[in-house]
Structures are given as structure tokens and as C-alpha cells.
Amino acid sequence: MSARLGFVMLVHTALDRAAQVARFVAQAGSPVVIHVDARVPAAQHARLTAALADLPDVRFCRRHRGEWGTWSLVAAMQTAARQLLDDFPQVQNVYAMSGACLPLRPIADLATWLERHPDTDFIESVNVADVNWTKGGLSEERFSLWFPFAFKRRKWLFDRTVDLQRLLRINRDIPDGIDPHIGSQWWCLTRETLDLILRDPMRPHYDRYFRRVWIPDESYFQTLVRLHGRKVESRSLTLGKFDHQGRPHVFYDDHLQLLRRSDCFMARKVWPGAGRLYDHFLTPREGSVSDAEPQPSRIDRHFARATAQRIRGRAGLYMASRFPVKNRENGKTAEPYSVFQGFSEVFQDFEGWLTAVANCRVHGHLFAPHKAEFAGREKVFAGGLSDSATLRDYNPRAFLTNLLWATRGERQCFQFGPGDTQGKGFDLLWFMAADSNAQISVISGAWAVPLYRSGRDFAQIRREAARLQRIEMQQLEILQSPHVRARIRIWTMAEFLENPAEPLHMLFDEIAPHSQARLIRIPDLVDLSGFGSFLQELRNQGMQPVLMGDFPLGPVSPDPSHRMK
Amino acid sequence: MRKRWLIRARRKGRDLKPVADRTKALGPRSLLLFATLRNEAPRLPWFLKYYRDLGVEHFLIVDNGSDDGSCEYLAAQPDVSVWRTEASYKAARFGMDWMNALLRRHAHGRWALVVDVDEFFLYPFCDTRPLRALTDWLDDAGLRSFGTLLLDMYPKGPVNEHPCVPGQNPLEVAPWFDSANYAITRNGRYRNLWIQGGPRARGFFADQPRAAPALNKVPLVKWDRGYTYVSSTHMLLPRGLNLVYDTLGGEKASGCLLHAKFLATLGDKAAEELARGEHYAGGREYQAYAATLEDRTDLWNKWSERFINWRQLEIMGLMSKGNWA
DSSP: OGGGEEEEEEEOSOHHHHHHHHHHHHHTTOOEEEEEOTTSOHHHHHHHHHHTTTOTTEEEOOOOOOOTTSTHHHHHHHHHHHHHHHHOTTOOEEEEEETTOEEOSOHHHHHHHHHTSTTOEEOOOEETTTOOOOSSSOSTHHHHSOOOSOTTTOHHHHHHHHHHHHHTTOOOOOOTTOOOEEOOSOOEEEHHHHHHHHHOTTHHHHHHHHTTSSSGGGTHHHHHHHHHOSSEEOSOSEEOOBOTTSOBOOBOGGGHHHHHHHOOSEEOOBOTTOHHHHHHHTSOOOSOOOOOOOOTHHHHHHHHHHHHHHHTOOTTOOBTTBOOOTTOSSSSSSSOEEEEESHHHHBTTHHHHHHHHSSSEEEEETTOSSBOOOGGGOSEEGGGEEOBHHHHHHSHHHHHHHHHHHTTTSOEEEEEOTTSOOOGGGHHHHHHHTOTTEEEEEEETTTHHHHHHHOOOHHHHHHHHHHHHHHHHHHHHHHTSTTOOSEEEEEEHHHHHHSTHHHHHHHHHHHOGGGTTSOOBOOOBOOOTTHHHHHHHHHHTTOOOOTTOSOOSSOOOOOTTOBOO | OHHHHHHHHHHHHTTOEEEEOOGGGOOTTOOEEEEEESSOGGGHHHHHHHHHHHTOOEEEEEEESOOSSHHHHHHTSTTEEEEEEOSOTTTTTTTHHHHHHHHHHHOTTSEEEEOOTTEEEEOTTTTTSOHHHHHHHHHHTTOOEEEEEEEEOBOSSOGGGOOOOTTSOHHHHSOEEOSSOEEEEEOTTTOOEEEEEHHHHHHHOTTOGGGSOOOEEEEEEEOOTTOEEEETTTEEESGGGGOOSBSSSOOOOBEEEEEOOOSTHHHHHHHHHHHHTOSHHHHHHHHHHHHHHHTTOOOOOTTOEEOOOHHHHHHTTSSBOTTOO
């Protein structure tokens, strides 16, 4: 049965591996016609022919000088296919493969499978108007421009001729009756279809056209099969994945299980050094023919993941081979986090309370001037981050992204304020404000509470209050800019204290959405009974505290219910 | 600029006297390793084994005046070529002029790995695919250089209590590392990334972070005689070779150089190197080590990670498979 299936094999490197595969195929009873690239040195070619001399059904055809992306590969395929059809009249299906292809199942499996699909041409053939996977920016232009120069050897000339033709609006005439299709060059056609393509009286005309098409080996047969094929099934029986630049992914020893489970007939391309793969798949297997259908989807997913990692990368990761420029990060940080400004100032032990009620890591002022206040005031934290302020301030943004990367899976919350490190030009806050992972909540003016409670010399307090107010005003300006992507909420202190339960409830819902039904006691407020007069005293000293809102002069009485719904 | 380094390399290359030159036997595709060393005899057996197992085919080594038998040991190996010099390490820009000279003479058109004796190269799939698989893939992808992070490894407990027996894997003695405290900036002049951090930054340079050692390295390059390393293997000319990272959000494939520096020999080494004064920035680094190692610093903490394999480092984002799957 295998004798009814013939192979055309294009070879240009790793000839010893190609010989191994050709032998495997021939020993299964299938004839092979090998096209050896004319650039292969004579000595290597002689070794190959000698190595296969004992197999009468392995033939070698006239050699063309192959160059990637050019007509020569189609010419090689035509020559080899013609010879196969002429030399082996019993052949009913022709399979095109390269020397880097590896059969994953016995040839008899494939032959039987093809018997079950009579008169069907398996060739990926997609109308060029509909493809979205061509790499290198050219799809329809492959057919409407001229390509006199080789892409790999004369990249510059290639690009300039394309530019020039675009400028001149060159549009080649496509021969009548031809509707350009493209697809993988590793096809399996029936004798009838292939013969019709090769004997078509219009062939000289078509050939002349395709000689100046770019990558004709991906379009010649794919287009002409639409004229002659009776039943085209648009897929390649050869498993082969391409990366984002259109280069084939390569298979190695560690893909053995993946390849085995795919049940595909043929894989491309295999690294010549993958000894385990060659040993495993070229060892003749006992047992009857398997009817399993090819399942390439698992391998598709494997390589799709790799391509995604190459193109989009992992959000929030900055490392030796990923350092995105601004706004090309695909996620500035790894995970959502919460920044609280003013909360630990107005509540007693806000950190302790949040730690107890929400399932997340709650830090103090991570950017405090003297040191990073990690949860539990640890000296070193996740990822090996040090609490040293100098080290942190050397690159505060990296400190933040590192923390969020190292703690993936656990939400981080930290306190922030105008007294903390802001980075050069408020770099840190700009970064967080533009980060959709950040939840930033600000009680403006709350920085005055610790000053009020400090009991320090009032002249000092006044100076410090003026400094902090200036900084916070700039912060608020950033947070209100049109470029922000964080979830930002700002209350004046007066607004917030009118009903502290409601904003806390809302924030809490966002941080821990699943515990919203719980009744949670909100933390106690610090004693603010003299705060109104403290602010008045600042005014009397000539400073104008504005960020607290309209704070009553007398003592405040917050919402009596201290309970969240 | 590049020309100047090349001329300098040629001049300094005259310092090198061949002890065992087996480079005649190099094939056009040989995978080469280049290193400069001084008195590293205890580390050599494991070092050679590690890289032979990866598939390095020839070692080209400059011995800078060893007196512990390193030179003789190396000269007796069939796949090692040794040059010896008594000249100043410092005057040769910390050995880089010698490396550039040897690279220019022997690495043209071949893949070359340039490492120190305490650096162990790790790349994606290095447990199942030989180095040749990586260089073939880089060739196919048209890439000329491959970037790494220098990952400092340390023991648990004071450094000077952990001796490494000759022939032993130093990573058994010092298997711990920091997973996410690396700060990165871009060097506009040479286009390379400048990475600092890890245990050295937090343990020795917390007060002067700018002086912390650079951890970005490009140790694997398809060499051309016009190329030159500028400062250690941190950066190269022409500058395009330093673009081993993606700037549009994607990840290029990259590896790690596991740096087994913190072993019991470091205390002695720091004292010796201080006395010689032959190291970068007046041996600033070794001053810091000597000072801190005397009071028996333990770099280990509960967040330290224990090295398992490359996949672990890949998941932690210290290296990347990129699109090599």
C-alpha cells in the first residue's frame, strides 16, 4: 500500500539526517525522489548518494541552485515531482517534504489514511485577500510587485525595490484565471492534480509570472491547485509552526512526548542534533496500522504561548531581556495593589486593622524617608528587597515593580504621603497614576494630623506643614491629570470624616470582593478634638491650610454607627 | 572608539606567551570558551567539566601569573590552550585586552563564550539541549549575541565557613540567590542595560548603591574580528550587540550566569587582591568584601531562594525562553 505513496524530498543541509529519513521511507516501500541543492559540495553529495545506493526506489533528480524566497525552490519541486510521476507509475499520492522533516508515524499509517481520503489534495491554500498570518509585511504585494533580488542575500536592494515600486504604484497583471492563494509548501497532492498542474498548456505563462513573485514556493502549487484540484482540503499534513517572524519553530529531544501525542504524520523542522527524536521515530514499530487522527492543537498551543511571551512578555517584569520603554509595558506592574494616603494618619492602627480584616499584605510607608516600612518591619522582604532607604531611592520605581513581581498572588497595600520619597520629578507617583493595577486613595490634608499630635515647636510645625502641603498639591495635580489609568479616589479630610464608613466600605469591596457580606468594625479614629483650633493656629501664623477642606473649628463627631453594612 | 580598543588589544596581546597552543585543531564551527584567571586551581576541575558537558569544544585561557599549579593543570588538558602573562591585570583593563586579543585571533566567525572561572552559564533548556542547539537557533534567527543576568549565589551562614572541595560543584556549597531586587537603567551611550542589585548591593553597597557591581553580561557572541568588549563582558562594540533586550514589551531569550563567588576562598582572595591592588576602581569591591566578611556577614535570609534549575529562574523572570520553545 505504501508503494502508492511517493515522496519528493528537498535537501540542502544535514544530509546525514536526510539520508536516515529517506531510508526509513524507502524501507516502508515508498519511492523517494531527492532534490539536492546545487550549492551542496560535490563530496557531500557523493556521500549521500553512496549512502542510499542500496535502495533502488530512492532516486536523485536534476539539481537547482536553491535560494530562499525565490523561484528555484518551485523549480526543484517541479523537477522532482515530474521524475517521481514518470519513474513510478503506481504512485497515486505525492508528499512534499524537506530533509529536516521527520515522520512521526509509520509510513503505512499515512498511506492507509490517504486511502480513506480518496481524490483529496491536502494543501494549505488560503486566499491572499483573507490571510492575516503572512510575516514580513507583504501579502498581496507578493503578487502585485516584482522581486528581482533575493531577500536574504540582498536585503537592502530588496527593500529599496519594494519601496520604489510602492512609490510608482506598480501593479503587475495577474494572469487570467489565477486567484492568488498561499500556504505551507509541504503538501500532499494526488497524482491527477499534480499531473494536471505540471502539464497545463498555460504553464509557461504561469511560470513566467511566478518567477517574479516573492516566496513562490508558498504560492505556486497553492494557487494552481485551485484550478485543477477536485477536492482541496486546505491544511498541511506536516506539523510545523512558525514564529512571529515567520521562521519555523524547531523540534528538539525534549519535544518527544509532545510529538508522540500529536499523532501527526510528519514534523518540521527537526534540529539535526536531536538524536533521541531520530532514534525514537525512525525505529520501525511493531503492531498494526493506527487509525488515529492527527491532533496538532496541543503543539499549536505550546508554540503559541512561546510566541506570546516573545511579543507581549510577562506584565510587570523588568529583566535583562525585557526592558520596555514607557507605555509599551503591556502592564506596568504585575498585580493589583492599593496605595493609601492619609489613612494611617486619621485612624488608629490602620495597618493592623487592614491586615486583620483583608487577606492581603499591608505595609507601612514603603517610601518613608528613613527606611522602607515592610509589613512586620522586616529588614529584608520578598525577592530580597532591602529596607535600606538609599538602596530603594536609587531606583524607587524598580523597588515598586520588584515588590509587586516578587509577591505575585498576594495583594500588596501600602501607605504613602507627601513626607515620603517621591522620586525625581514625582516619577513614582506618575508611574503609579498611569498604572491600571494601582488603586490610589487619598485623604487630602491628613498629613497635618501627626504634626498636630507631635507637640513640636510651632515654628517648625508651620514650616513642615507648608512643605507637605506644597508636595501634596503637586501630587493631587498628578492624580487629576488626564493621563491617569489608576483607580483614584480623593477626599478632603473634612469630607472623609463626615462618614468614614462608606468610603472604607467601598475600598474594602475592591480589595477583598468576597468578604463584602461580613460585618466589619471600622477602626477607631485618632482623637481630633483640638484639630480645628490647630488649623486655625496655622492660619494665624500666616500659613493657609487648604487641603483638609472645610474643617469645623469645634470637635468633630463622626457617624455614630462605626459599622460597615 | 572601537578602533582604539582593537589597537590596544593587539598591543596588549603581545604580553601573552603561549604555554600550550592547540588552536590549530579548531574547526570552522567549534564552540569556544575564553577566560582569564589567577590561582584558581581548586575551581578548575568542576569548571572544565561543567562547560564540557554543555558542549564547549575548546578552552582558550589566559593565566595571569598563577603559582598554585593552575597553569600546569590547564596545559595538560587536551582541549585547552593556555597563554601565560606576568603583566598587570589592571593595565590590561582587568584582562579584557587579553580577551579581546585572543578573540580577535581565534574566534572570528565562531561562537565564543567569555566567562570567569566562577561563572556558570545557564540558558533555556540547558538540561536537555546542548549549547550547539542554542547557537544554531541564534544563527537561524540572525542573532549575534545572547544576554544574561549575573546571578550572585551565596551559602547559608557566614561565607568563610563554607569551603569548596576541589572538583566539587560550587553551587552545592552556595545554592542561594535573591530573586527580585534588581534595578535596571538603560545606558544611552552603549545602549546596554545597566543592572545592579542582588546580595552584593544589599549586603555591601546599601549606602552607595551607585557603586554596586553591574550584573548585566553578554557572554555569548558570534564573534567577528571587528568586535570588542568594552568593560568586562558588560558591554560590547559595535553597540548593536548590546541590544539583547526587547523594548516593546516582549521578552527576548536570555540566560543567567550563576556567580559562585561567595565561597570560603573569598576572604583570602579579598585580602590577596587588596594587597595587589589590581582590580577595578581600586579594588573598591574587594575592600567592601574584606570589611564585611571579617564580621562574618550572612547574606542568607528567609526570602533567599534555593537554586533548583533553569526553569525555576525562568518562572521567576531572571531569564527568559523568549520564543525558543
